[in-house]
Amino acid sequence: MDKRKEFTSTAAMKKVMAAYFHELDEAARTGSRKIAWCTSVGPAELLRALGFLVYFPENHGAMLGATRLAKDCIPLANAAGYSPDICSYLTSDIGACLKGETPLSRAYPGIKSPPKPDVLVYNTNQCRDVQDWFAWYARKFKVPLLGVLTQRGVGEVTSTHIDSVAAQIAALVPELEKIAGRKLEPAKLKETVGLSLECSRLWRQVLETAAHVPSPLTFFDATIQMGPAVVLRGTEAAVTYYKTFLAELRTRIKDGVWAVEGEKYRLYWEGMPVWGKLRDLSDFFAGLKTCVAASTYCNSWIFEDLDPEDPFRSMARAYTGLFIVRSEEKKEEYIGEMVKKFGIDGLLFHDSKTCPNNSNSRYGMPERLQKELGLGTVTIFGDLNDLRCYSEEQSKTKIEAFIEQLEK
Ligand code: SF4
Numbered sequence: 001m002d003k004r005k006e007f008t009s010t011a012a013m014k015k016v017m018a019a020y021f022h023e024l025d026e027a028a029r030t031g032s033r034k035i036a037w038c039t040s041v042g043p044a045e046l047l048r049a050l051g052f053l054v055y056f057p058e059n060h061g062a063m064l065g066a067t068r069l070a071k072d073c074i075p076l077a078n079a080a081g082y083s084p085d086i087c088s089y090l091t092s093d094i095g096a097c098l099k100g101e102t103p104l105s106r107a108y109p110g111i112k113s114p115p116k117p118d119v120l121v122y123n124t125n126q127c128r129d130v131q132d133w134f135a136w137y138a139r140k141f142k143v144p145l146l147g148v149l150t151q152r153g154v155g156e157v158t159s160t161h162i163d164s165v166a167a168q169i170a171a172l173v174p175e176l177e178k179i180a181g182r183k184l185e186p187a188k189l190k191e192t193v194g195l196s197l198e199c200s201r202l203w204r205q206v207l208e209t210a211a212h213v214p215s216p217l218t219f220f221d222a223t224i225q226m227g228p229a230v231v232l233r234g235t236e237a238a239v240t241y242y243k244t245f246l247a248e249l250r251t252r253i254k255d256g257v258w259a260v261e262g263e264k265y266r267l268y269w270e271g272m273p274v275w276g277k278l279r280d281l282s283d284f285f286a287g288l289k290t291c292v293a294a295s296t297y298c299n300s301w302i303f304e305d306l307d308p309e310d311p312f313r314s315m316a317r318a319y320t321g322l323f324i325v326r327s328e329e330k331k332e333e334y335i336g337e338m339v340k341k342f343g344i345d346g347l348l349f350h351d352s353k354t355c356p357n358n359s360n361s362r363y364g365m366p367e368r369l370q371k372e373l374g375l376g377t378v379t380i381f382g383d384l385n386d387l388r389c390y391s392e393e394q395s396k397t398k399i400e401a402f403i404e405q406l407e408k
Pocket of ligand 1: 058089127129354
């Protein structure tokens with residue numbers, strides 16, 4: 001059976017991630033550094049510039065999904081009044097807290113729980129769930145909850161959007177300075193924004209190695225390799241890691257080492273990963289000689305609008321320009337560009353039950369793209385973390401039939 005090929009760099013990535021979590025854990029235990037919890041597109045650069053260590057609950061949610069601990073945690077959040085229909089990162093994570101469970105303990109011996117926050121900072125550019133999720137912790141830990149409210153369904157990103165978001169980020173500064181116990185140094189902010197930009201550029205280059213036909217990398221590899229881009233943007237550690245990983249990918253291309261042996265078809269994955277089935281799906285597609293070469297999800301950690309010379313406005317532009325924030329037209333344009341860039345043969349939409357925000361198959365987009373791009377599409381029904389919503393047999397049958405159609 002065809003299996004995922006491991007990367008040599010992964011050992012270095014595991015070290016980087018372990019150092020990140022152990023540093024947070026030590027700070028939480030000793031009080032040596034302040035800790036901010038941040039949503040994936042919250043103002044992480046600003047928090048780091050103020051000296052906070054930054055923790056991302058969505059990453060913890062993904063770990064709960066990937067380790068399948070989510071299934072035992074979600075019911076506890078449901079019992080506390082958080083519906084099974086809302087974000088299963090939220091319900092997994094709050095459930096895990098209620099249960100006293102964390103995958104961090106298994107991955108990093110010595111860590112007993114996620115690090116307690118001194119402040120929680122969200123951005124609603126992705127969804128409202130993050131605000132409610134953080135509000136639960138703000139009540140539990142009695143710590144301040146701060147946030148940025150961003151418009152959704154944005155067509156062109158205009159100066160009105162940027163003015164609003166940049167002003168909200170700037171308004172966080174005095175509050176955060178009080179909690180951090182220090183003033184924001186502009187030079188430090190410039191540095192973290194610069195590092196975040198560098199990380200974004202490297203991450204883009206990593207993902208774009210998959211434009212090579214055949215590809216050295218799949219979507220499933222990228223979901224594993226994206227850890228540092230998610231939790232360490234704005235740091236040297238992330239930049240150093242992606243230089244190493246990019247070099248390995250380029251060597252793979254030079255040596256003719258491909259992610260899917262005998263690659264015949266190339267798909268685009270639109271929507272959330274099914275975290276508890278990553279390896280299974282990776283092997284399944286490899287068996288079908290199909291490379292899932294690109295995705296919206298992994299590209300969502302590219303923030304190339306960042307500009308160290310104009311940190312607040314460029315953060316606002318980078319956070320608002322993301323796919324998830326945009327109108328249907330802009331999303332379709334983006335997917336059209338990705339199809340060309342990556343030589344895609346077909347589009348797979350994952351309709352993720354508990355994340356309408358990252359499910360784009362519900363308002364006719366597959367049908368419109370099929371017409372515009374002349375490509376086949378298939379929609380599978382599942383979820384990011386709640387495997388009760390994922391019918392494996394039905395999804396695989398649909399995918400196999402779809403690949404057969406491509407063959408014809
Ligand atoms: S975008 Fe989806 S998966 Fe992410 S936090 Fe919001 S609802 Fe959850």
